[in-house]
Amino acid sequence: MMLPDFANQTMQQFKQLCAIPHCSFHTQDMFSYLCATLKDKGYEIQTDEAKNIYAKKGNPRVCLQSHYDMVCVGESSNHQGLQVCEEGDVLRAHNSSLGADNGVGVASMLALDVADIELLFTNDEEVGMIGANHLKLPIQSHLLLNLDSEDINDIVVGCAGGVDIECDIPLQPFSQDISLALTTHPYIYHIVSEGFLGGHSGIEIHKNKDNPIVEWGFWLDQNQSYIVSIKAGEKRNSIPTHLESVILSPQPLPNSYSTLSGNARFIITPLTQDSIKNFSYAYRQNIIIPLLVGLHSGVYAFNSQGTLASLNLSLLEQNTNHLSLVMMARANSDAMLLRLIQHIKSTATNLNPQCKVQDKGFYSAWERSIADNHPALTLLYELYAKHSIQPKITQIHAGLEGGILKKNLLAAGSKAPLDVLSIGPTIHSPHSVNECVEIKSFNIFCEILHNFVQSYQ
Secondary structure: OOOHHHHHHHHHHHHHHHHOOEEEEOOOHHHHHHHHHHHHHHOOOEEOOOEEEEEEEEOOOOOOEEEOOOOOOOOHHOOOOEEEEEEEOOOEEEEOOOOHHHHHHHHHHHHHHOOOOOEEEEHHHHHOHHHHHHHOOOOOEEEEEOOOOOOOOEEEEEEEEEEEEEEEEEEEEEEEEEEHHHOOOOOEEEEEEEEEEEEOOOOOOHHOOOOOHHHHHHHHHHHEEEEEEEEEEEOEEEEOOOOEEEEOOOOOOOOOOOOOOOOOOOEEEOOOOOOOOOEEEEEEHOOHHHHHHHOOOOEEEEEOOOOEEEEEEEEEEOOOOOEEEEEEEOOOOHHHHHHHHHHHHHHHHOOOOOOEEEEEEEEEEEOOOOOOOHHHHHHHHHHOOOOOOEEEEEEOOOOOOOHHHHHHHHOOOOOOOOOEEOOOOOOOOOOOOOOOOHHHHHHHHHHHHHHHHHHHH
């Protein structure tokens, strides 16, 4: 697909970024590339201990911001570059998440060539907004334009807060010597998920995508089995796709089990006793099944604007002495998020009194503060209208850095008032191997951004 000049420059820059591994917590190569590239382009550079990068030219009126880490699912999780390809009207990666969240924003910032601009690249946003939370760099502008939105039809003025909720369960109270368990449960099976789509655990939670952790729980609840091993999920902030388990069953099982929706299934393969010779214990399924069946993974509150509160069962893993279930809760206000945390903790301990529950990485919701008649909104309305788009002013059900950045930028010495907005191209199924970006929306986003930077006073 032919793209206009700035969009084409951004596309080529994005493909260069995709060749550099930059999973969250492993961003050192991208950090070095960004610093070197920005210096070559004539920017004044500052960095902080969190490896956030600030770049400035001239007398800026707006600061653009993106994060430079990505959620790695599939081949990218091996810390290797991506094979990017166009498929019809979309751009995707081969057997991997694409990192368009937030690589398109980073690429567009690098592709800009204007005299007066400042850029802020934050690190490790996808793993608890670490860069934003530890930002020590001020900006000069009174407007921060975040480029991490994922729908070309939206202008984002707020977002959900979030928190990880971890349930830690000791294995010992539920353990049985595996040789004794085999006397009543002699059928050994290997269970693997297939066809689960995954996706963003915030903006896609309302789509009721099958979650293999939940589906495995409901299926196992019908079979009264022993669990030998279990590992499921990829990232704390994504709807999981993968599950692998070994169980002991009291009766023969079919070779597959389809989910209630019929969109995904588990492949069930019989094993010999020799395949579990390294395991000394199995454990009763009531260690975890009541939690998986009793805790709703999905939307908890919504209104005409969309999802207001949700919970995603993200990770389930058996370790040496315990079983760990990691969930992510989100809500569009702090009061609602605190209520949801209280509900989950109470429910989890009632379902399994052995469960130790704690919350980690709480970050507040970004609640709207910008006025309808703000000059930035007025200009954006005009630019969107040129593409026959009437943008929706929205507070999305996902974690954006806006609120945290505003607080920490002011604390670092930025001058009030400081207003924050977010725009971006349309990205489907972020945080999954199905992630793709609509090329038409990519083109529109680039044109709007370029014209906004040129025109905003």
